[in-house]
Structures are given as C-alpha cells and as structure tokens.
Amino acid sequence: MMPTKTLLFIFVLAIGQLLQAQDYHVFRQKKMYVGLTGGINFGGAQVVKDYHVLVNTPQSSATGQEKKYASIGQNKGSQFGLYFSYSFTRKLSFVFEPSFQTTSFNYATAYSWSDTVNSSDFNIEMMHRQKLSGVNLPLLARYDFTASQFSPYVQGGIFMSFGHHARKTIFYDNTIDDEVDKETADQTGEADLTRHMNRANVGLSAGAGFTWFANYFAISLESNFRYGFRSMVNDRNRYADYTGFSVQYLDAMDQLKLFNLDIQLSIMFPIDNSVSLGILRKSRY
Amino acid sequence: MLFLGIAVPFSGCKKDSKPEDSFIKIYDDQNGNKHVHPLGMTASESNDGYIVVSAYDGWRIQVMKIDNTGEFVWNYELPSNYVNAVPDLVKMNGQNYLVCMDAVGLFTYVLKIDEAAHTTTEVSSFSNVLYPTAAYNSGQTIYIQNYDRLSYKTGIHRLSGDLSSIEQSGSVNIFTDVEEQIVNHVTYIGNRIPFFVSSTPEQDYIVMNGFYNYSFSLIFLNPDLSFAGVYNGAGFNGGLSALSPLGASRFALARFSYDNLYYNPGTTLNPTAIDIAESIPAQGHSELAAEKPVLIRDISISGTQYKVYLSSTRSNQLLISVYDPATGELVGKKYLGKNSPITACDLIQTEDEGLSILVQVKIMGNLDRIGLIKLSKAEAEAIVD
Numbered sequence: 001m002m003p004t005k006t007l008l009f010i011f012v013l014a015i016g017q018l019l020q021a022q023d024y025h026v027f028r029q030k031k032m033y034v035g036l037t038g039g040i041n042f043g044g045a046q047v048v049k050d051y052h053v054l055v056n057t058p059q060s061s062a063t064g065q066e067k068k069y070a071s072i073g074q075n076k077g078s079q080f081g082l083y084f085s086y087s088f089t090r091k092l093s094f095v096f097e098p099s100f101q102t103t104s105f106n107y108a109t110a111y112s113w114s115d116t117v118n119s120s121d122f123n124i125e126m127m128h129r130q131k132l133s134g135v136n137l138p139l140l141a142r143y144d145f146t147a148s149q150f151s152p153y154v155q156g157g158i159f160m161s162f163g164h165h166a167r168k169t170i171f172y173d174n175t176i177d178d179e180v181d182k183e184t185a186d187q188t189g190e191a192d193l194t195r196h197m198n199r200a201n202v203g204l205s206a207g208a209g210f211t212w213f214a215n216y217f218a219i220s221l222e223s224n225f226r227y228g229f230r231s232m233v234n235d236r237n238r239y240a241d242y243t244g245f246s247v248q249y250l251d252a253m254d255q256l257k258l259f260n261l262d263i264q265l266s267i268m269f270p271i272d273n274s275v276s277l278g279i280l281r282k283s284r285y
Numbered sequence: 286m287l288f289l290g291i292a293v294p295f296s297g298c299k300k301d302s303k304p305e306d307s308f309i310k311i312y313d314d315q316n317g318n319k320h321v322h323p324l325g326m327t328a329s330e331s332n333d334g335y336i337v338v339s340a341y342d343g344w345r346i347q348v349m350k351i352d353n354t355g356e357f358v359w360n361y362e363l364p365s366n367y368v369n370a371v372p373d374l375v376k377m378n379g380q381n382y383l384v385c386m387d388a389v390g391l392f393t394y395v396l397k398i399d400e401a402a403h404t405t406t407e408v409s410s411f412s413n414v415l416y417p418t419a420a421y422n423s424g425q426t427i428y429i430q431n432y433d434r435l436s437y438k439t440g441i442h443r444l445s446g447d448l449s450s451i452e453q454s455g456s457v458n459i460f461t462d463v464e465e466q467i468v469n470h471v472t473y474i475g476n477r478i479p480f481f482v483s484s485t486p487e488q489d490y491i492v493m494n495g496f497y498n499y500s501f502s503l504i505f506l507n508p509d510l511s512f513a514g515v516y517n518g519a520g521f522n523g524g525l526s527a528l529s530p531l532g533a534s535r536f537a538l539a540r541f542s543y544d545n546l547y548y549n550p551g552t553t554l555n556p557t558a559i560d561i562a563e564s565i566p567a568q569g570h571s572e573l574a575a576e577k578p579v580l581i582r583d584i585s586i587s588g589t590q591y592k593v594y595l596s597s598t599r600s601n602q603l604l605i606s607v608y609d610p611a612t613g614e615l616v617g618k619k620y621l622g623k624n625s626p627i628t629a630c631d632l633i634q635t636e637d638e639g640l641s642i643l644v645q646v647k648i649m650g651n652l653d654r655i656g657l658i659k660l661s662k663a664e665a666e667a668i669v670d
Contacts, residue, residue, distance in 0.1 A: 054648075055357045057349075059314040113652060115317035122317055122649060235304030244623040246309055247646060247656075 025147045026213045028087040032271040033218065038080035039264025043103035043132075044072040048231055048255040051238060053246055054111070061112055067128075067254060068178070070106035072261060077103035079136065083266045090147045095140040095155060100164075102133045103260055110176045111250065126172040126249060127180035130193060132258075134163040138205045138224070149213045156206040159226055163200070166193035170249050191243035196234055196253060203228035211268075220266040227259045306639055306661035310355035311646050311654050320653040321347070322473055323630040324372040326643045327381055330400050332636060334358060336374065336381050337643060339655055343472045344368040346385055348398055348405060353635075355657050359403045367394060367405075369471040372578075372631070373420040373481070375427055382408065382448065384420040384429055386471070393417040393429060395448050409449045414442055416467055418495065421482035428482045430493050432459075432467050439495035441482065441510055455510025459496045466496075466521060476576040479526045486532040490556045494525050503528070505556035514557040516565065524562045529581035529592060531610055537592040540567055541575040550592050550608035550615075574599050580632045583610075584640065586665050591616065593632065595642065601626035603642065603658075607669055617668040621658060638662040 052065055081099025088094070110125040140157035171185040209222025233253045245251045314321065322340040329336050334352040341347055346367055349360040369386040376382070381398040383405070393414040396405040411429075419430040427444040438456040445452050470478045478501065482493045490513060491506040500518040503525045507513045518524030523542040530536050537550045540562055547567030554565070573579075577597040584593040586607070594606040603621040608614065621627070621642070631643035639661045646656035 053309055053311055054313045055310050055351075055355070057312055057314060057357050057360060059316065059319075059360075061313075061315040065313075111649075113315055113317035113649070117318045122651070124649065236307070238304065239307055239309045241309070241623055247311070247622065247625040247627070247648065250311065250648065252309075 026090075026149060026151065028093070028144075028147065029090050031087050033083065033085045033087075033268035034271060035083035035218075035266050035268030036080070037083045037097055037099060037220075037264050037266035039078065039262055041077045041079055041101065041103055041260050041262035042072045043075040043077055043105045044259045044261075045069055045105040045107075045254075045256040046259065048257060050254045051252040052250075053239075053252045054250045061114075065109065065111065067107040067109055070108070072259075075104045075106055077101065077131075077260075079262060079264065081136070083268050085142065085268065091144045093142045093144070095138075095142045095157075097136075097138050097140070097266075099136050100133070101136045101161070101260075102131060103258070104129060104131045105256075105258065106130070107254075108178070108180065109250070112176060123174050123176050124172055125174070125176045125178075125180055126170050126251075127182070127185070128249075128251065129169045129171065131167045131169075132163060132197065133165050134161055134199075136161045136226075138226070140205060140207075144211070150210065151213065152208070152210040153222075154206075154208045155222070155224075156204070159203055159205045161201045161228070163194070163197055166197045167191065168193040168243055168245065170245060170251070172249070188245065188249070191245060193243060195240070195242045196237050198230060198232050198234050201228040201230045201232060201258070203230075207262075216269070218268045218270075220268065221263075222266070223261065223263045225259070225261050228257055230257070231255050232258050303661075305354050306637055306659065307664055308355050308659045309656065310351070310659075311648060311656045312349065312351075312357060312360075314652075314654065317652060320473075321645070321655050322653065323643045323645050323655045324370055325374045325631045326633060326641065326657075327374040327376055328633070328636075330379055330381065335633075335641065335657075336398055336400070337655060337657075338370050338372075338374055338383055340370060340473060343474075344386075344388075346370045346383075348383070349655065350400060350403075351657065353637075355659060361404050363396075363405060367396065369417070371417050371420050371429075371480075375420050375422045377422060377427065377448070382427075384417050386417055391415045391434070393431065395429075395444070411442070411451060414440065414451070416471065418467075418470070418478075418480040419482045419493070421484070423484045423488065423491075425488070428491065430480060430482050430495055432463065432496065434464060434467070439493070439497060439504070441491065441493055441506065443510065453510055455506055455512075457495075457497045457504055457512055457515075459498065461496075461499045463496045463521075477578070479524075479578065481528065483528055483530060485530050485534070485556075492528065492530075492556070494528070500524065503554075503562055505554075514555065514559060516554065516558070516560050516562040518562050526575070526579040527581045527594075529583065531592075537581050537594075537608065537610065538565065538567070539579040539581065539594065539596070540565060544575050546570050546573040546575040546579065546596065548594060548606070549613070550594070551610060551613035570596075570604075572598050572600070573604065577628050578630060580629060582632050582634070584634050584665075585638070586669050589669075591669070593640075595629045595632045597628045601628070601647075603627055603629050603644065605640075605642075605668060617670070619668045627656060627658075635659070638665065640665050 079101035084096045112123040138159035140155040142155040144153040205226045207224030211220040346363040350358040395408045416432040440456040501524040503516040505513040526539040549567035580595040626647040628645040642658040644656040
C-alpha cells in the first residue's frame, strides 16, 4: 500500500509543478544523471513446453492435469537500484538502470482419485508459488517528447538479468474449486528452487513515463515491459527434485519464458563540472 | 556487444546427455482403490520403448507400453483368468513373453506380448506346472520354476525352443508346509518371496532360489536338472535375495537374515556343497529394507562393466551401489527419492547407456502406482565418478 501512496503523492506533486513551471526548458544536452530507482513489478510466464510427473493413461481422471498459470496481476514483486543516463541531444539519451529485482509467477494444479470402496474420494488442489530474485541490467535508448520541465518519454532497448536465488512454496487444500486461499491452506516449507532455474536471461525492454525536472534534481515515473528470450527452467535438472516436491506433489515445471511489467519511480541528479548545477533555463520562446 | 559477450558463456554447454534422457514418470490411474505392483520391464520389440508388467488388485496382470521418453503408449489389463505373472519377462527371438497362472486351475501359461495388437496371445499352457514362481532365459533356453502343491516339490522345467512344450523337468522335495507363504506371495499379501532362476556363465549349473527341505534355499542343479548342491536358508527367515553369476563359481549376491540385508559382490560358492546361506560372508547394510526386492545387474558405465545393486532403504529411498566385479570394491553409490515412498522393482540399462529403474511409488500417502526413473548416461557416469 505504501508504494502506491508514495507514487500518487509524487504524481500529484509533479502535476502541480508542471502547471506552475511551463516557462522553463531543460538544459540536458551532453549531461549525465545519476540517481536511485525503485518500484513494483508484475511477473508472468509463457509456456514453451509443458511437462508432467503424473502421466495420463486411459484410466486417468477425465479432468485434465494442465497447469493453470496465474494472470500477471497476481504475481507481484519489487525492484530497486541505480539510475544512470547520458543525454546526447536535448531529447535523446541512453539510460542504464541496474537493479535488484524480485519477481514471481504462480500456477495451480489439481488431482482427484475416486475411492469407491470407502466412498471417500481424494482431491488435492495446489498453488505453486515461485519467487525469483536477481540483478537486472537494462540498457535503453530514451526519447523525450519535449525539452520542457515536464517531459513525457518513451524508451526501449535490451536487458540482461542474472538470477541470484529462487524459492518455491506449495499451498494446497482438498477442495477443487480453482481457488487456494493462502491464509487457510496448508503449505510446504520454502524450498530452494535455484538449481532448477537458468541463471541468465536476455531480452527486450520497452516502456514509457514522464520526468519532472527541478533545478537540482529530476523525478521520473515510468513503466516498462520486459520479455526474456531465454527459456528459464533448467531442462537438465527438471526431474532432479532438489525441492523434494516432484513425487510428493507431482510437480515438474514447464519450460517457460518470463515477462515482466514494472512501475517505478526514479530520482536523478545531474552531474556537471560547472560551478552551477542548475539545469533549468528560461525559455526564449 | 558487451551484453552478448556476457550472455554467451551462460547459454549452455554441450554435454553427452540430452535433457530428455533424464526423468521421473508416474502412471496415473484414477481408481483410488487400485494398488499396482510393478514386476518387471524390458525393451520393446522394436526398441522404441519399454514393456512393463505389473500386478494389480492382488494378482491380476497389466501390461503397459511406454516410449523412450517415458510417455504412455498403451496398456492392457489381462482377462481375469490370467493371474500371478512372474516378475521375469522373457525375451526370445525379439519377442517378449510373460509367464503367469490360471486363476482356477493354478497351472502355468506362457503368453506372448503382442505389441501391434496391444494385447497378449496364449502360446502354451502347462497343466502339470502349478504355481509358477520364476522364469529365466539363459540365452539358450527358457526355464520356469514352480511350486507343486500336489507333490510338495519345487520344480524347474526347461522349455522347448518354441515354448510349446517341456523338454526336461527336475524337482527338489519340500518337507514343510509352504502353502501359506506361496498363497501370500501370489496374492500380494505381506512380503513377496525372492524366487529366481539363474545359471553359471559356463552353463554347467542351473541355480535357483526356492523352497527345499525345510527352508528357503539356494539350490544348484546339474544341466540335466538333477540336484547338485544347496545353501540352505534359515527356515523362511534367511536366504538369498538376489544373485548374479560372475563365472568360475564366483557370484555377486545379496542375502537376508530376518530384517537385515547383506551384500557380497564377489564370493565363491561351491555348487556341490551342502551348506547354509548364512555362512556366506557378506557386508551388512542396516539402512536397507530386507523384505523389498534386491536387483543385481551387469551394467556398462563408460565402457567398464560393473555389478550394480539396486535396493530400497528403510526410509523408502532407493540405493544404487556400483561394484567392481573383479575386486568387489564399491566404486560409487547414489540415493534416489525424497519424501514419498518408492520401492525398487526392476533395473535395466538403456540403449543410450542410461539406467531405467522401475519403481512402485506411493503417491498422496496411499496410492501405489507404477513409476519410472530414468538416469541419463551422464548421471550414471557421475555415480562412479
């Protein structure tokens, strides 16, 4: 809740300043900025190939064993890091935002067996939560639509990420209703998933945002979408069962590509050799 | 370019084994009352997968085919008159056969597994061979072991080349009541009995594990199936669990004594001796479950032949132990399984030099299902590394 309130406050502040200060333009050419950035993200997974421990036979339940992946809004994470940019012209700059990021993706499985002798069918529905953390290194080209104090922009480029740690928890109950309440369901311990994941990823990133420039600093609010090209589950270790969940919870991870939508706030400071750090100039026109 | 330069080293390196060479598969059945006991597996006729024979609902029989990646192809539940398949599948002239029993007459059938029709066809039946307990292909001849409840004998029968008739039979006397043990064995009540038939590489002796006199014993027979010697068990509480010949009267074996299991990967046995099994020197392995199957196989890893033991631990894992057959030295071992009980049922080496392990898996704490664990060539090599 706190990040949302903070973002709203900054947004209102920026709009207020925008309305008061349109008569300045920003002196940005050949200027470098450094700063801090942080925010929230929503992860998602695209299945490249599905895998199962439990193999269907003609004697299997009619209900499928497909994994149901949670929508992007249900997979929350966060990131924080540094901000570097260098402006080649008044509107074109390169941005490098190394950050430490946590992200997640969830999927659900359900199985049932009928016990006709004891009239006590056995059902289990499981929500598998994977949390990944690592370093994200996006290198972006940024184009500002204006050189004014309030400047909307778009940016795009490539990123690399390096996984540091991955964890997995399974929440489960005995009712198949497409819902596992994490508050009331039983859960496993948190298992180390790191060796089941590929460490490195590379992909494309694109986003948009706006920056409000003050005399000695600037604040940006932006959103970026990232799509990783590499398959992120380690094929060689898929069945190695480092988590201990493979047989007990009939779990083999699908091969996945990960994507991510972030919303982040950045505060930047200009770096300049001149005595004055002021970056605002009175508009001539 | 800098990014790509960093990325390339992480993009994977070539290894001998492909990811699909290693897997765990469990074969589903929605019937929560069904308990499946995998018995044995063998390569399919065209080497495009495996044939797995299992028991279910006690002594009923199911045949299943899976492909080389462990995916299900077909299964067939045999009619209810065919029961009590012996664990040993027999391959002859490229065809797979199973030996089982008639549910009413208790006599023996030989069935051919028809992979094209996804069924079995009856090759022969032997009305005088009651309670089949083991089958064996020496490479030249097929043998069937049985318990004859009418004459109180353990019998062994050599079949003709077309499996249609018995060429020669032999038997040894039993002077104690084993009916309860046999019935419990064939109906899967309590522990299974490790019956087996084998032969020396020189083909000068047939060796079988069965009831003899007052105990469960290791019996040596001459090529004409006459009695040669015996290592008597300790009643029903001690004897051989598994045996694999090395040649020149040397054997790799596992023996049990009550609930303890002992290995000796290279010992000399005298085929004409009258001795006791518990006198065979062997190393105890207190972590292993003596009542569960022990398998000893000749496996080639990195071009070197090893004796590989597969057994189940008391904590429901599997233990693979690899021994140098020349020295009897343990060169590597590997535990398989976590959290869920798994029991060893069969072990074969695959064409890609990996290992396929047939297991019984207890899922959700209750449901006994067929499982297959495939280790890649690289994983097999890692055991001895």
